[in-house]
Amino acid sequence: MDATLAMAAYNGLKFAKDSLTTIVQGKVEIDTQTRILAALEKLGTAQDALFQMRDEMFSLQVENQQLKSEAEQNKKRQEKLDQYELVKTTGGAIVHRSKGEPLHYLCPSCINKGQLEILQDNRTMSGTFRCTACAADYPINPRENRPPIRKDYAPYP
Ligand SMILES: [Zn+2]
Structure with a gap:
């Protein structure tokens, strides 16, 4: 999973949350409204978690790139030292x-x-x-x- 997939998942959740919010604003029974609100809250939590995961994934990708670059430099230096x-x-x-x-x-x-x-x-x-x-x-x-x-x-x- 990369940052693009995380962003797609995040956008999917955002769409679902926005759609449910629009439905709640219409006329529905109280019980249904309560259940939809609970679902909305869970969607919001999942959305926050995905957002955080996306940031962490981005940091890991940057760190991975730096480590690859360092490994390449070490390899070249060792080849010269040989x-x-x-x-x-x-x-x-x-x-x-x-x-x-x-x-x-x-x-x-x-x-x-x-x-x-x-x-x-x-x-x-x-x-x-x-x-x-x-x-x-x-x-x-x-x-x-x-x-x-x-x-x-x-x-x-
Ligand atoms: Zn010297």
């Missing part, structure tokens, strides 16, 4: 690494929040990569221990 594997990098970070080229890593913190964010190389001696979404740094590559650059160093004679 293209990665959890690894410990040479720098010591535990992150998701792409199975294919170009090799890249995902921010584990953002994955937990439902986002797939690619880590960017900071290009520093520390070997860290940064998540541009949450600004977290991860030690992907081992720390380099290069000698400090001399200021009097001239690359060209």
Whole structure:
């Protein structure tokens, strides 16, 4: 049963109630009038219940649509995540690494929040990569221990 059927039932009851009300306003015996009034009261109660059911059904349909949409998004995110594997990098970070080229890593913190964010190389001696979404740094590559650059160093004679 959907909202359209509930509305049809509601309209049917409304028609019956209105018809009976019109009859009561005509000349009928007191006993018959009392019974018709009792029937009218029951019809009114049923009409209210149907009206309420229609509203609840509408809410459930909206909620159902939202859940379907969320399930679809989760499925797509999982399909993307299946293209990665959890690894410990040479720098010591535990992150998701792409199975294919170009090799890249995902921010584990953002994955937990439902986002797939690619880590960017900071290009520093520390070997860290940064998540541009949450600004977290991860030690992907081992720390380099290069000698400090001399200021009097001239690359060209
Ligand atoms: Zn992040």
